[in-house]
Amino acid sequence: MSDGTSPPRAQPPPRLFEDDELTGHSVVANSTMNRERGLAGVNSYTRELGFDPAEFLTGQGPAPSWLDLCSGEGLALRSAARQLPGASLTGVDLVGPLRWPPVPDGLELVTADLGRWSPKRRYDLITCVHGLHYIGDRLGLLERSASWLTDTGLLVAHLDPSALRRPDGTDASRTVLAALRAAGFRYSARHHRLSLRGGRQVVLPFAYLGADPHAGPNYTGQPTVASYYRATTPEGRPAAPG
Numbered sequence: 001m002s003d004g005t006s007p008p009r010a011q012p013p014p015r016l017f018e019d020d021e022l023t024g025h026s027v028v029a030n031s032t033m034n035r036e037r038g039l040a041g042v043n044s045y046t047r048e049l050g051f052d053p054a055e056f057l058t059g060q061g062p063a064p065s066w067l068d069l070c071s072g073e074g075l076a077l078r079s080a081a082r083q084l085p086g087a088s089l090t091g092v093d094l095v096g097p098l099r100w101p102p103v104p105d106g107l108e109l110v111t112a113d114l115g116r117w118s119p120k121r122r123y124d125l126i127t128c129v130h131g132l133h134y135i136g137d138r139l140g141l142l143e144r145s146a147s148w149l150t151d152t153g154l155l156v157a158h159l160d161p162s163a164l165r166r167p168d169g170t171d172a173s174r175t176v177l178a179a180l181r182a183a184g185f186r187y188s189a190r191h192h193r194l195s196l197r198g199g200r201q202v203v204l205p206f207a208y209l210g211a212d213p214h215a216g217p218n219y220t221g222q223p224t225v226a227s228y229y230r231a232t233t234p235e236g237r238p239a240a241p242g
Helices: 045-049 052-056 077-084 138-146 173-182
Strands: 065-069 088-093 107-111 123-127 149-158 186-190 193-197 208-218 223-229
Touching: 045 052, 045 138, 052 065, 052 077, 052 123, 065 077, 077 088, 077 107, 123 138, 138 149, 138 223, 173 186
Parallel strands: 065 088, 065 123, 088 107, 123 149
Antiparallel strands: 149 193, 186 193, 208 223
């Protein structure tokens, strides 16, 4: 109970959702995510990522590759495909495109649960524009995505550390960000952007416990998911508290 002068102690939700349950939740099956976001302009990937993906890919050789996670309608990918003949572009989204115009050569749009999906190749660029907010085991996806990069590839994703929680509901952001940095990631708090250069195997010292789709809005103003983790030792055993 609060004493009236200090904020109430964080509490975990009555129960945590398994990722299979999350896929059907209205907060996660967000039909507006990246639906109208294009490659350039005001509402664009270039603005959200801080660089033009097509321009970045131009410097990756004659056959660059881009994987966009939580791609929505794939408008940015469609524009990039027209600018980059010979590129291999893949968009993956839980809901998938709601409109069905012809898909340009070199582009594949996949409707799939990212908790289960894996690519058959590696990519020069992997992006997730505000998509991790709706993923239950977002650290698990980051671990897997790191191995999908080429040796010189770049991963950029928006991350809200305040949505990372310990089993008791308290904020795990500092511990998780320290582990991500130790694994080679960089984080810009100003832009909420996490990045990694160069593919590698990443094993973070956390065990996923489940998610809360009723966590409320984050910095975007949209309802999002909180993810719960237990710290582990390098051997995968529960870490000592504290």
